[in-house]
């Protein structure tokens with residue numbers, strides 16, 4: 001069996017190695033000739049899987065994308081060819097949630113403000129939005145959720161409108177898929193008019209898809225509104241973001257909000273599970289056995305942790321400042337953008353660190369170990 005896999009997908013050897021012959025490819029430049037004799041195709045978000053790529057791949061029976069988003073895949077075409085398709089829902093949700101939370105801590109520190117006490121609006125309350133909300137609520141923040149689709153589906157959480165978020169939230173974090181049609185389409189959800197409604201000093205974070213914000217309008221807006229602070233992980237026109245926009249952000253990264261080691265491993269593991277299910281094989285490998293121990297695997301937490309200490313602790317798993325600096329040095333070319341993603345040193349999630357048993361659980365200080373557990377520390 002021939003397995004074609006994106007070279008930037010870890011653990012393919014460990015999980016698929018005994019199932020067939022694996023050929024690693026550059027996902028962005030993958031050509032039809034390279035997939036013609038494939039039985040299994042494992043991709044990430046940079047590969048457009050459509051008739052143009054796989055029309056002549058007559059043996060192809062499985063396409064797996066180790067991502068949450070599916071906008072790069074023509075799922076109708078795959079269905080018409082009877083090719084099984086799966087993505088990896090939720091695989092990197094914790095990574096995105098922690099990225100957003102840590103970015104907010106970084107912004108607070110940079111501007112001498114306190115994150116505690118701010119109201120945060122989450123737009124899109126699915127896997128990544130919920131993961132961000134979990135961190136924010138663990139820290140005691142007031143979180144507003146906007147997700148009209150979930151509300152219509154009967155989700156019991158309390159939802160507000162996007163207008164309410166814009167009026168009331170100090171921070172807005174975007175977590176929607178990119179959709180071009182329908183009542184709730186997200187393409188340019190934040191267009192010029194909506195950007196102009198942002199209240200003074202809003203922090204706006206986008207770690208879903210670049211085109212959820214009209215990037216040209218965002219440049220014009222930000223040039224007039226320096227009070228608004230931006231954290232952007234995703235860009236219109238990736239892998240070539242608009243240089244002017246990068247310069248106007250507080251933190252900028254090349255679509256790596258989901259790049260924790262755990263998130264990447266989960267992505268490949270979900271594809272492995274789905275393949276086993278499809279062909280009736282037993283799942284004989286485990287996710288935890290793939291992950292190495294973390295260098296700071298156990299910490300003793302002080303009960304009087306301040307917000308700036310919480311940020312320092314968070315930087316053990318992810319120092320956003322490093323990625324921001326590296327990105328500004330390489331984002332002027334598409335090759336630089338992709339190379340940074342390829343060489344990204346996987347960060348860890350809070351769960352990689354466990355709290356030593358000596359912590360004082362009875363402390364009633366504002367930030368305490370039970371808050372750290374709720375954030376995701378073990």
Ligand SMILES: NC(=O)c1ccc[n+]([C@@H]2O[C@H](COP(=O)([O-])OP(=O)(O)OC[C@H]3O[C@@H](n4cnc5c(N)ncnc54)[C@H](O)[C@@H]3O)[C@@H](O)[C@H]2O)c1
Pocket residue numbers: 068069070089090092093096123124125126127128129146147148149150175176177178184185186189207208209233234255256257258259
């Ligand atoms: N930057 C990254 O590395 C990264 C990582 C993972 C996912 N993503 C992107 O983030 C998106 C969201 O991921 P997820 O796992 O949370 O997906 P999800 O499907 O679990 O949740 C998305 C939520 O958005 C809601 N939604 C759709 N349209 C909306 C609208 N107009 N207003 C408000 N809510 C709306 C949906 O109802 C759903 O609950 C993915 O589709 C992907 O494009 C980016």
Ligand SMILES: O=C(O)[C@H](O)[C@H](O)COP(=O)(O)O
Pocket residue numbers: 008043044045046066067068069070092255258259
């Ligand atoms: O949709 C997703 O899951 C993310 O956008 C994904 O993490 C992007 O990373 P890539 O697949 O391009 O490596």
